[in-house]
Amino acid sequence: MTKKNILITGGDGMLASHLKEVFTLEGDENIYCLNRSACDITDIDSIERAVKQYQIDILINTAAYTAVDLAETETACADKVNHLALNYIAKVASKYDVEVIHISTDYVFNGKNDTPYREEDPTSPVSIYGKTKCDGEVALLKNHTKSIIIRTSWLYDESHANFFTTMIRMGRERDEISVVNDQFGTPTYARDLAQAIHSISTKTNITEGQRYGVFHFSNEGETTWYDFAHEIFQNIGLTCTIHPVSTEQFVRPAQRPNFAVLDKTKIKFTFGITIPEWRRSLLNCIERFNLNIRN
Numbered sequence: 001m002t003k004k005n006i007l008i009t010g011g012d013g014m015l016a017s018h019l020k021e022v023f024t025l026e027g028d029e030n031i032y033c034l035n036r037s038a039c040d041i042t043d044i045d046s047i048e049r050a051v052k053q054y055q056i057d058i059l060i061n062t063a064a065y066t067a068v069d070l071a072e073t074e075t076a077c078a079d080k081v082n083h084l085a086l087n088y089i090a091k092v093a094s095k096y097d098v099e100v101i102h103i104s105t106d107y108v109f110n111g112k113n114d115t116p117y118r119e120e121d122p123t124s125p126v127s128i129y130g131k132t133k134c135d136g137e138v139a140l141l142k143n144h145t146k147s148i149i150i151r152t153s154w155l156y157d158e159s160h161a162n163f164f165t166t167m168i169r170m171g172r173e174r175d176e177i178s179v180v181n182d183q184f185g186t187p188t189y190a191r192d193l194a195q196a197i198h199s200i201s202t203k204t205n206i207t208e209g210q211r212y213g214v215f216h217f218s219n220e221g222e223t224t225w226y227d228f229a230h231e232i233f234q235n236i237g238l239t240c241t242i243h244p245v246s247t248e249q250f251v252r253p254a255q256r257p258n259f260a261v262l263d264k265t266k267i268k269f270t271f272g273i274t275i276p277e278w279r280r281s282l283l284n285c286i287e288r289f290n291l292n293i294r295n
Helices: 014-024 042-053 077-096 129-145 161-175 191-204 225-236 264-270 278-294
Strands: 004-007 029-033 058-061 099-105 148-152 175-181 213-215 240-245
Touching: 004 014, 014 029, 014 191, 042 077, 058 077, 058 191, 077 099, 077 129, 099 129, 099 191, 129 148, 129 213, 148 191, 161 175, 161 225, 161 278, 175 225, 191 264, 191 278, 213 264, 225 240, 225 278
Parallel strands: 004 029, 004 058, 058 099, 099 148, 148 213, 175 240
Antiparallel strands: none
8 A cells, every 4th residue: 555645743842743653653644744834834835845845645734823822913924823723724625635633622603602612613703812723723724625623722742832831840840829620621741643643544444424624522521721730740750739719810911712512422433443531541651751751
């Protein structure tokens, strides 16, 4: 069987690093994990050069503007990366018949649901970041039929800048911290998402009508940021005191969805994916975190 050529954009990022490792371990595809200097998604010529040079079959777009609070003032920059660039990706992908897997976010929703969000629920972002990601979804789906959009939430891992590593750093530096306890969602271990994307990329017996469109992926279960932090501290062995605070007490430039739990039924049914519960994945992350320290 001929190996597929897979381009991963945003090559310096958290998800891209796990995708590269997962695909390389499996060894069933040719992987080109490119950073911005090698493939700038805001430059259509840069995208086309990479797609042509490596004869790409699947483009996995992990590149994004993710500074949620800064996006409130850096609106044009966020829109350029999260929205306008998707027009370029779609145009090149259509020209060269490349399948696109694009990573989106729970921030496309307003957080007013009281049951997990399904893919067909109406979007209504409450931040600039959420709006630009939502606009990017629309642009890709409108301009390229062979597109898979995966919305995820609360992404973390053991080695990049994210909530998990920030909590550990703060827990070691301080005697007490405050964490929001009225925003509900699901932590998603980046390695689990990478493994799901690998599984999707290798499934060839699914009709286009089922394969393409919007899907949700996060770990199973739900929690708050406060309880997530408490679970991290307990399993790492940190004694720093965590104080629960409300969203109103923890003022930030960008509004967050108060409820961001995603329904994963569609992705599990379509691609036969088994999703771990978030606490189990956290323990896997901590194991790799401790291994990194020992090495």
